[in-house]
Amino acid sequence: NAGVTQTPKFRILKIGQSMTLQCTQDMNHNYMYWYRQDPGMGLKLIYYSVGAGITDKGEVPNGYNVSRSTTEDFPLRLELAAPSQTSVYFCASSYGTAQQFFGPGTRLTVL
């Protein structure tokens, strides 16, 4: 079991560029999440999904989009990157409200 995998590990974007952060889980979890963690802070929920085809906004969704076409994959799309989106992004999955399993994170810098 690989658990939750994320790609890429690091990325530098220029202002206005777009990119997709990939997230895959192999635990057959129904719930998946995207968080961002700014330096010295806790994690904030961006988007989450309770199953394929169902997504909803979290606390900080502006500037992001998600889709969930399969149980395994939950990509996060950044459109028109801004310096405020410089952060570490974590994908997580869970079975319902049980513990969430986190990926290793993607460190994104927008210059």
Place this chain on the structure above:
Amino acid sequence: AQKITQTQPGMFVQEKEAVTLDCTYDTSDQSYGLFWYKQPSSGEMIFLIYQGSYDEQNATEGRYSLNFQKARKSANLVISASQLGDSAMYFCAMNPHAGGTSYGKLTFGQGTILTVHP
């Protein structure tokens, strides 16, 4: 809406001693879960312990125990016999278990940096 408060930005403990990391929460939900995660300097999030709001016993996992006081809305993490490898950031988090728009969403506190001295 849920809120988690961790009032200790940093804590220091001597190796082999016990340490308590504080966590208070605010929620109107009757059924919820409380979690503690560890984040070492390498950055990954490691699940430590879980407490359900209706669990009568305090949760324990090896050297970790959760001091759950429901009436005071506190869920403190106790680490016994601290080790150098326990030096990390620790996050308290909660999610509601009942239905509604917040179902399953984790709310995190700001974290506490624990430093274990030899």
